[in-house]
Amino acid sequence: MHRRTFLALPLLLVAGMSLGAERPLRVGMTPAFLHDQLGLLAAWRDYLQQTLKRPVEFVQRDRYRETMDLLQQDKLDFAWVCDYPYVSMGRQVRLLAVPVNQGEPVYRSFLIVPAKDTHTRSIADLKGAVFAYADPLSNTGYLAPRFEIKEAGYDPATFFRRTFFTWSHRKAIEAVASGLAQGAAVDSYIWQSLEKVSPKLTARTRVVKQSEAFGFPPFVANRSVSQADFDAMRAALLDMSHDPAGRALLAKLNLDGFVAGSPDLYQSVAKMVASFGQP
Amino acid sequence: MFFNLSLRFKLPLWGSLLIVITALTLSLTFMGQAYDDLKQDILRNSEDLGLTMSRALVPLMLHDDLWLAFEMVSLPFQENTHADAVHAESLIVLDPNRQVYVSSLPERYPVLAKLSTLGREFAYVDKSLGTLHEGESSVMEAPDSSRLFIALPIIADGVTLGTLLVVHDTSSFWFRFLHFADRALWITLIVLGVLLPINWYWGQRMTQPLSLLARQMETIHDHLPEALEPGIYVYGDELGKLYKAFAEMVAQLKGKALLEKQMIQSERMAAVGRFTASIAHEINNPLGGMFNAISTLKRHIPLDPIAQMTVSHLERGLQQIRETVAALLVEAKLKSRHLAPQDFEDVHLLVTHEAHKKRVELAWSVAIEDSLPLPSTLVRQILINLLLNAIQAAADGGRVSLRAAIDKDNLLIRVENDGKMLTPEQMGTLFEPFSRFSEQGNGLGLWVIYQIVQQLKGSVKAGVDAGITHFLVVLPLTEQEDGNV
Structure with a gap:
């Protein structure tokens, strides 16, 4: 036994030294945040590599579906996804960490219209309009507005004259700002982050209504990820707020930090999903 | 009226007219060319853009990806590509029902809007837009419109998915053209500013000697014109x-x-x-x-x-x-000996007394050494008459001079005096008898000289030059025919 430990020690050392040779942790990045800030992503990856002492790879996909597929194919270890895909994937993934924004691990769906539109008071006023959805698997950009339409007694399939997907919240905001769409529902966290980065763009939109709070788009871990990796990654994320470099990154991400979170946070999403007859 | 103007003005004016016409013709041609080029540029650019776009839009429309189609049609209008006349104002994609599928200016041309409802020009385009086949394009310009439309079909495998409209605002085109025209105008003005003064100067230079000549010719009726100063015009044209x-x-x-x-x-x-x-x-x-x-x-x-x-x-x-x-009637037929140098000396002695009386300086210069075949009596008569006249006419304390010399076959005698000068009228009747220019004498002295000179086949001339009155007698030295000498 002792001997084996003795033998294993140099192996560990070698493993520690030849960092590049080890299989990297693959993290899927989605439009759940402003994922087109490549400089920030590179800095964050470097930070995680240093914290975890192993290579980390960020895999960017514009569509949740693609990230979900990669998880299901075990091509990703972790992913930052929207709460709707998290709920949809059920037992495929485990909740790893929940980002904290403005002190709470929650966000909302913003109903936005072009700034010129001063009369719209609720989504009901947008009947027959051209409406931009973010992603068919987005909660705040698709599920929540459709649920609201349904609650109001309309058929979400025919309520708008024309709908289209922009595949990201940021582009949904651009679609409204440019006048291409007369309305859109977007992630409150992204709208607020964008307000800091490009205030001119958000100023061309008006937030009509905020939805109830939903659990913040979580970091999830694939079922296949070992407990050790799971723990290491969770610790790395949760500890970011205790570290100056981590805090700087969090500030750029417009986040306060991460908490372990609980699946209970996502019950309201699960309910909405269920109302559309999905698992 | 114009045709009676002096050449001094007419020539430069004609020249200026030609220069202005040439300059205007050139700049108008240049502007016309620029206009055509600009328009061709626009059409070519638009067709290139339209062709690329219509192909790129096919998969996006097939997948009904409105957002990507929007990003695609917005691509040529990014903030850093500055608005230019050659660039289009907007791109509009129409679906087969002639509704806006997507446009680069969604606020102006919103999604799902009917083409005919977008304005008068678009209604015109809606009406005149026919069926376009692959690779075709159609240029439309509504009457009284500032917009130019280039339509291209979006076709996938023979199925028409829609139509791409490249919209140009020709007011920006006009702005650019006016910029061109403005530059052309300035160049024209500069050219005119250089050429017109040169032309004016040249015209003046050419016609000034001519008009001077014309003025001189005009006076020919009244009096003989003065000879023009040499060097006014030296060229051999x-x-x-x-x-x-x-x-x-x-x-x-x-x-x-x-x-x-x-x-x-x-x-x-x-x-x-x-x-x-x-x-x-x-x-x-x-x-x-x-x-x-x-x-x-x-x-x-x-x-x-x-x-x-x-x-x-x-x-x-x-x-x-x-x-x-x-x-009055000089008889030259007297026998006389040949004129000898001594005769001059005798005359000198004879008139010296008169000269002293009037305190007139007498300058004497006789370059004759041999006797000459001339009757001495007559020549002495001439000398005495001339010298006494000259002393008479000279001012008090003035000067009289005689010069006598041989020139080829002539004896030249020149007598000069200062003092009162002869008037032109006096000159006219100088040698006539009894012309009486002086109070003394019978008025026959010069007449006698004239007759002697005539008989000796010589000439006598009087002249006034710079305050000096002179008489010049020329006597030929050939043997007299009648053998007097």
């Missing part, structure tokens, strides 16, 4: 030839006038000569008779003292008449 011809003409006219004057003068002198000769003869004949009668009277009839005095009175009077007549 037509104008130069004209100048040369004019100078020759003036010289000839002057010569002719002088000749005429001389001829009139000599004819008159000849008439005077004939007249005086005939009078002299008419007087001489009875005069001879009267002298004979008096001689007879004195010789054969004793006279009392009173009668003697009367006869003597008559005789003296008749003698004076004879002398006057003799002076």
